[in-house]
Amino acid sequence: MLFTAASSASIRDPDSIPQSSRDSFAKPQHPLPIPIPLQLLLPHPKLSLGCPILSRLLAGGLPVGTITEISGESASGKSQLCLQLILSSLLPPYLGGLGASSLLILPSLLPSSSLLRRLSLLPSPLHISPLDHIFVASAQSPEHLMMLLYQADRLFEKSPGKMPVRLVVVDSIAAIFRSEFENNLGDLKSRTGMFFRVAAKLKDQARKFGAVVVVTNQVVDVMGPEVAGDGGNNHHIGPVLWSSGRMVAPAMGLSWANCINTRIFLSRSDEVAAMGVNGGEAIVRTKRTMEVVFAPHVPRSSCEFVIRKDGVFGLELER
Amino acid sequence: MxxxxxxxxxxxxxxxxxxxxxxxxxxxxxxxxxxxxxxxxxxxxxxxxxxxxxxxxxxxxxxxxxxxxxxxxxxxxxxSEEQMQRHISTGCNDLDTILGGGIHCKEVTEVGGVPGIGKTQLGIQLAVNVQIPVEYGGLGGKAVYIVDTEGSFMAERAYQIAEGCISDILDIFPSNSREFLSCKERLRANNFLDGIFYFRICSYTEQIAVINYLENFLTQNKDVKLVIIDSVTFHFRQDFDDLAQRTRVLGGLSLRLMKLSKTFNLAVVLLNQVTTKFTDGSFQLTLALGDSWSHSCTNRIILHWNGNERCAYIEKSPSLPSASAPYLVTGKGIRGINSNFKRARTMPS
Structure with a gap:
């Protein structure tokens, strides 16, 4: 809390911007920019998803230094996947992990206890107690989130634990943003500005510290083009996503989508697996799908998965 | 003289x-x-x-x-000079056709589209294709790739696209031909990566600094034929409260880029985000950074979804009619719908 004022002043101060831009046009203040040899950037380190099939869908996992969004309706497995990522990050790099602890930011601390209890039930790799390596914080508002992220710089630089912090999970970013803003033009504009600031900070940290940033997001229902006519602009944004028989899109719209690198969409639909025997109840199976909507390194693709007591696992379907 | x-x-x-x-x-x-x-x-x-x-x-x-x-x-x-010029192929025949052969040198081309449509993919593809040796119908040049905070550029992906490009070249030109032997050495994915000068920037001040420095850099590296700025938008959308100021800074930026493209006879490609604009009672997609910025590029291409199909649409061009062409983003990079369709489907994910 101590350095809140200083940090928010430095990002907000509009007077400092015009001056510096004018200077930089006249003479660059920085040392000469040097191109980075691309071969040094190969192979790109990634965080495994904790299941070989799911990891393969992402060509190894979530790329370090980028922001990944996991979106889906409630009970689609978002949190479960996040927990698995947290566990996976504890593993050493040669096992697909980051050898690192994680920072978990939640909209409020209350539901986290159940989340963390679930985590403690998961089989832990390497006999590390995962709860010792998670830093939990709650963010009530976008400003609060921003402040936490600035404070997290110190956590990245020097972790209080044995392992450095290299994974940031922001749980339900929409919940953090939703409460604050009215649906008018001015507020929407400042909301967009806040998206960019939060995303820029997250990406800056991801890149500077070699971290993976995961953000979970809710979905909103989409009115189909046949309903809304030409005005339904969402169908421009991409092929429609379906979950539970509804047409949905990740919340927070286009400007947020501009801020992320990878979008993963989890969907579920209940389907009748087998008719009930002699008039009994039909057995309903939940079919879950994980879809890579876009990613910098893999084409759009999808795969079915199941949630078991011991984690999230991809299914290999014979075609 | x-x-x-x-x-x-x-x-x-x-x-x-x-x-x-x-x-x-x-x-x-x-x-x-x-x-x-x-x-x-x-x-x-x-x-x-x-x-x-x-x-x-x-x-x-x-x-x-x-x-x-x-x-x-x-x-x-x-x-006659223009007809002598070679263009940078996008990898998709239909798109090349509507662009009059590909991305033109001496011009600034802006490419925009929704997230995930393949802007960065197109950028990487161009950075690879510009390096196709002259013997194979390319420019044999190099590329400067400037990535900001938003850009999703990955070296790994560039490597894949370079490999895809090489394997396509080898399909078209059988490996025993004389031309192949003469530049066998150059056709390696690693060489293609070396031909991309990759700059990373973290603020718009750095962005301006790099663009100012480019003139120097290009004087020393005369074989650069393409400059890509992966998202001109990000920092300009977040850091500016004063829009008049932003317009002036952007104006200066675009003038510099135009000058660079003319002086060094190279293509400049700017990738931009899209935003929604309220016109005639409905929201339309349009490229970000406003109306005055829209005058600063010679060509504008908008990438958009048409149902489940990706489409490129020429919104602005001094010499080409408005047209649109479908394209695919495959494991090997940007490809046309018809060509290589079968291979595109079977690419491992």
């Missing part, structure tokens, strides 16, 4: 030649006083020499009687 053709007195001419000035271009940046000192002549004489230069430059085009203003060229010259 040689010094020997300069309409000046023979004594001055011999003095110039004695000092090693053989070419007019070596003379033009000099001021009269420096020249006078150098040749140990009167200042007036130096002025006389320098005055003679622009006059002489126009008579360079002696075969075309239109050279009235220094440096002017006729439309005919421009046309």
């Amino acid at each position: 040689e010094i020997s053709n300069l309409p000046i007195s023979p004594s001055l001419r011999s003095k110039l030649l004695a000092k090693g000035y053989t070419n007019l271009s070596s003379l033009s940046p000099l001021s009269p006083s420096i020249l006078a000192q150098e040749l140990s002549i009167q200042c007036e004489e130096a002025i006389e020499i320098l005055r003679a230069i622009p006059h002489a430059t126009t008579s360079k085009n002696a075969y075309t009687p239109h050279g009235i203003i220094p440096g002017a060229v006729t439309a005919w010259d421009m046309l």
Whole structure:
């Protein structure tokens, strides 16, 4: 809390911007920019998803230094996947992990206890107690989130634990943003500005510290083009996503989508697996799908998965 | 143009030649006083020499009687030069066709689209395709790739696309042909990666600094034929509260880029985000950074979804009709719908 004022002043101060831009046009203040040899950037380190099939869908996992969004309706497995990522990050790099602890930011601390209890039930790799390596914080508002992220710089630089912090999970970013803003033009504009600031900070940290940033997001229902006519602009944004028989899109719209690198969409639909025997109840199976909507390194693709007591696992379907 | 053709007195001419000035271009940046000192002549004489230069430059085009203003060229010259130019292929035949052969040098092209549509993929593809050796119908140039905070550029992906490009070249040109042997060495994915000068920037101040520095960099690396800025938008959308200020800074930026593209005969490709704009009672997608920015690029291409199909649409071009073409993003990079369709489907994910 101590350095809140200083940090928010430095990002907000509009007077400092015009001056510096004018200077930089006249003479660059920085040392000469040097191109980075691309071969040094190969192979790109990634965080495994904790299941070989799911990891393969992402060509190894979530790329370090980028922001990944996991979106889906409630009970689609978002949190479960996040927990698995947290566990996976504890593993050493040669096992697909980051050898690192994680920072978990939640909209409020209350539901986290159940989340963390679930985590403690998961089989832990390497006999590390995962709860010792998670830093939990709650963010009530976008400003609060921003402040936490600035404070997290110190956590990245020097972790209080044995392992450095290299994974940031922001749980339900929409919940953090939703409460604050009215649906008018001015507020929407400042909301967009806040998206960019939060995303820029997250990406800056991801890149500077070699971290993976995961953000979970809710979905909103989409009115189909046949309903809304030409005005339904969402169908421009991409092929429609379906979950539970509804047409949905990740919340927070286009400007947020501009801020992320990878979008993963989890969907579920209940389907009748087998008719009930002699008039009994039909057995309903939940079919879950994980879809890579876009990613910098893999084409759009999808795969079915199941949630078991011991984690999230991809299914290999014979075609 | 040689010094020997300069309409000046023979004594001055011999003095110039004695000092090693053989070419007019070596003379033009000099001021009269420096020249006078150098040749140990009167200042007036130096002025006389320098005055003679622009006059002489126009008579360079002696075969075309239109050279009235220094440096002017006729439309005919421009046309024939343009027809000589090779273009950078996008990898998708349909898109190349509507673009008149591909991305043009000496022009600034802006590409925009929704997240995930393949802007960065197109950028990487162009950075790879610009390096296709001349023997294989490419430009044999190099690329500068400037990535900001938003850009999703990954070296790994560039490597894949380079490999895809190489395997397509080898499909078209059988490996036993003579051409292949002559540039076998160059056709390696690693060499393609080395041909991409990758700059990373974290703020718009750095963005401006890099673009200012480019002139220097390009003078030293004359074989660069393509400059890609992966998202001009990100920092300009977040850091500015004063829109008038932003417009001025962006205006300066686009002028510089235009100048670079003309001076160094290279293509500049800017990737931009889209935003929604409220017109005629409904929200329409449009490229970010506003109306005044929209004048700063020669061409604008919008990538959009048409149902489940990716489409590229030419929104603005001085020479091409508006048209749209479908394209695919495959494991190998940007490809057309028809060509390589089968292979595209079976790419491992």
